[in-house]
Amino acid sequence: MSTNMEPVKTYALPVGVTLDRYIMRKQSDFPFATGELSQLLRDIALAGKIINREINRAGLIDVTGAFGANNVQGECQQKLDVIANIRFIRALKNGGEACAIISEEDEEIIYTGNDHAKYVVAMDPLDGSSNIDVNVSIGTIFSIYRRVTPTGTRATIDDFMQGGRKQVAAGYILYGSSTMLVYTTGHGISGFTYDHxxxxxxxxxxxINSPVTGTIYSCNEGNYPMFPATVRDYVDSCRQKNFMARYIGSLVADFHRNMIKGGIYLYPPTEKTPKGKLRLLYECFPLAFLAEQAGGRASDGFRDILDMEPTHLHQRTPLYIGARQLVEELLGKM
Known part of the structure; x- marks a missing residue:
């Protein structure tokens, strides 16, 4: 039977490179590894998928709002903070490749029972808690070290006190308009978008390469009167240059935007937090690793973040991070 209708055209969509396949291809970058680090990254990605699911249905299953307790930082825990912490710890324990974990939500080292494992993980399970209830981007930050204590023994604090230059991998998961996992193993940065x-x-x-400079500055301007004079002068110079002020209040989201578009993130010391607010081991070290791999820079105002010597698990520090030229302009004022 004849018809005037045009035949329907079909198009084959190209199949992209999955995270698993990419990790397998890159495994040769680590001659000392036999697949454990690759599996550990997969375990983190699995936990990220679970958290993504919980966040997407947060308004339907009563997981928004305060949990009713403070964490070790003295901050009010949100329900999703607790859920994310549990999910990541469970995934890392079940995966078997991490012997110990430190988390923003726990005061002491978390032992997984996998004393044979070669790696330890430092993490902020859910960064940006204040944004959870208002549907604004939040994230997970992680850092991985190869343990220095003998395998088969219990991990110690020494495994976490190696310093930022000893990280073997670091990254973040951004839960926003799309969910992205971005990580580095010291051989450049790659970003992966989640297909639901x-x-x-x-x-x-x-x-990923960060622009050398940019026109974005990110800081909590409500704290401007409490900033050191040199930082106030720098912010004033950004305003005079008609820079764009962009501040989400989720470290992962602010860092990601500035890394892609070119900008600087500033969290200086204040009268309230004279030693800085951000945590060195599981916020600043991993993001500084990423920043340097992207061609940027990260500093506490006196030295590169990755050159700082950690002294305790929940150590805090000021942070200036982003496009290399912008960070160096700020440091030139100090």
Whole structure:
């Protein structure tokens, strides 16, 4: 039977590179590894998928709002903080490749029972808690070290006190308009976007490089009167240059935007937090590692963040991080 209708055209969508496949290809970057680090990254990605699911249905299952307790930082825990902490710890314990964990939500080292494992993980399970209830971007930050204590023994604080230059991998998961996992193993940065329909992370940002400079500055300007004079002068100079002020209040989201578009993030010491507010081991070290891999820079105002010597698990520090030229302009004023 004849018809005037045009035949329907079909198009084959290209299949992208999944996170698993990418990790397998890159495994040769680590001659001392036999797959444990690759599996550990997969375990983190799995936990990220679970948290993504919980966040997407947060308004439907009563997981928004305060949990009713403070964490070790003295901050009010949100329900999703607690859920994310549990999910990541469970995934790392079950994966078997991490012998110990430190978390923003726990005062002491968390032992997984996997004393044979070669790695330890430092993490902020859910950064940006104040944004949870208002549907604004939040994230997870993680840092991985190869343990220095003998395998088969219980991990100690020494495994976490190695310093930022000893990180073997670091990254973050950004839960925003799309969910992204971004990580480095010291051989450049790659970003993967989560496809909900397939349940897979696909390579979307290969070899991320940060612009050398930019026109964005990110800080909590409500604290401006309490900033050191040199930082106030720098913020004033940004205003005079008609820079764009962009501040989400989620460290992961602010860092991600500035890394992609070019900008500087500032969290200086204040009268209230004279030693800084951000945590060195599981916020600043991993993001500084990423920043340097992208061509940027991170400093506490006196030295590069990765050159700082950690002294305790929940150590705090000021942070200036982003495009290399912008950070160096700020440091020139100090």
């Amino acid at each position: 329909s397939l349940g897979e992370f696909f390579l979307s940002h290969a070899e």
